[in-house]
Amino acid sequence: MIEVSHVTKKYGNIVAVDDLSFSVKSGEILGFLGPNGAGKSTTMNMLTGYISSTAGSLTIGGIDILEDPVQAKKLIGYLPEHPPLYPDMTVQEYLYFMYSLKGVRIPREPHITEICELCRIKDVYKRLIRNLSKGYKQRVGIAQALLGNPPVLILDEPTVGLDPSQIIEIRSLIKALGKHHTVILSSHILSEVQAVCERIIVINKGKLIADGSPESLSRSISKDHRLLVRIKGAQKDVNSALSSIPGVKAIKCLGVKEPGTVDFTLDPEEGTDIRPLVFERLVSRKLPVYGMRSLEMSLEDLFIRLTGGDDSVIEDLKKGGKS
Amino acid sequence: MLTIYKRELSAYFKSLTGFVYLAVFYALSGLAMLLFLVYYQAVASQPYSYSSLPDFSMVFQYLFFILVLLVPILTMRLMSEDKRQKTDQALLTAPIRLFSLVAGKFLAAYTIFVLGMASTFLQALVVSSFSSDFDWLSTSGNFVAILLLGGAVIAMGLFLSSLTESQVIAAVVTYAAVLVCILLDAVAAFCPEWLATILNAISLQKYFNQFTLGTFQLTGVLFYLSFMGVFLFLTVKVLEKRRWS
Structure with missing residues (x-):
């Protein structure tokens, strides 16, 4: 469904993403894990056609995002790091606006009602986005991404700013969505990705350092716990x-x-x-x-292990990913 | 395009910019009208006045400056605000063409501008009803000129707004750019002939003045239309470049 091959993104002299390649099969929930500044958002912005890659190619459902951006973007629902909300609109106006901006063909009222129920934003439906709490804004952002039932969902840190019960809700929502959609989800929280994703990609400094199932990841890092x-x-x-x-x-x-x-x-x-x-x-x-x-290994420890010359862990992960 | 257009139009009235613009425009154009009427009365009351025709062009000379003063307020937030609020991520990742995005925003600002100009049209109607020999031909030429000029300034403002995240910078730079375009005439007078020809050719005011003098020139129309076209095209390119850099 998604093919990323040898993608590099440079901002001037800074290399944000360095020769990154991976592919996502249809119906897979992929976790995109990395510390701040690892290149997660940059990769997602490239996948959605917001910015272009310096080198390499990205295709969504076989369509190159740079060659036919309009067709490729139709397949994607995107929740950026900062939900792109207009503070001067009500939730309803905003969803109507995004609905027609995306040129959705599904009948409007039942579709939007369904999404609002999924994301639990019915009780703020008539309120100005400006006045919503961060958690609600985040959920409106997710609702916006779901409009039109796109086959691919790209969610950049979807649970940021939510309270613990909301986090659990959103995680189960993403899991449910994963049955019918291809989902890429980024996070810097290890346990979150482990809870939701079927496959995990770890990147650091723009480079792919691990690719495997959560089991293989946790097995290799929990081998000798402190x-x-x-x-x-x-x-x-x-x-x-x-x-x-x-x-x-x-x-x-x-x-x-x-x-x-x-x-x-x-x-x-x-x-x-x-x-x-x-x-x-x-x-x-x-x-x-x-x-x-x-002591649970934190993501920081994981990175130290993965990047600190401990090749056995990486080898383990690679094997686990393939099995 | 229609979606963007509707959204931007409603944003003008939600952020009050639209109301403030229209209020100030109506007040100033009303003042221009008042000055015109006082002047006309003074001229008409003289026994051997050289002209008894109300030359409505005078109002448009005032309107030119009012427009230059106010239109940057309309355009300053068009692109920069999206960038600051990060809503450009929604717009640029939506399955729409960049041109329809730019055109929607342009048309929204242009609609507010035309709403402002509508008052002047009403004033012209009122004046003509009091005067049997009101020159509708030259007045309509003036209207065409000011509608074209407005479009040109809006296109330029839209372009400059796409270069920055700050509304204030967008407005200030647009003022500067518009002023330069107007002053080109004055600068041209001191320049060697070859340079003066070029400067005159791209002066916003020169073509406008031709219209207010009562001549309808196709070159003027083409000039303003291509001026608009170039800046809308450049705006699309700025958005595209952001994707490529």
């Missing part, structure tokens, strides 16, 4: 108890977070599960364990 433990006892007792556990590479004291306890992080050696050993050791020293959990 462990956080909270133990009742004096710091030096705990320290001596933890220091000689086999399989522990490094320990670090985080100090007192709760009176009478100390927090430690433990780095296991690769491929070992140290949790039972830690538990047994602390029991044998009569040090009560108040809490023990694996």
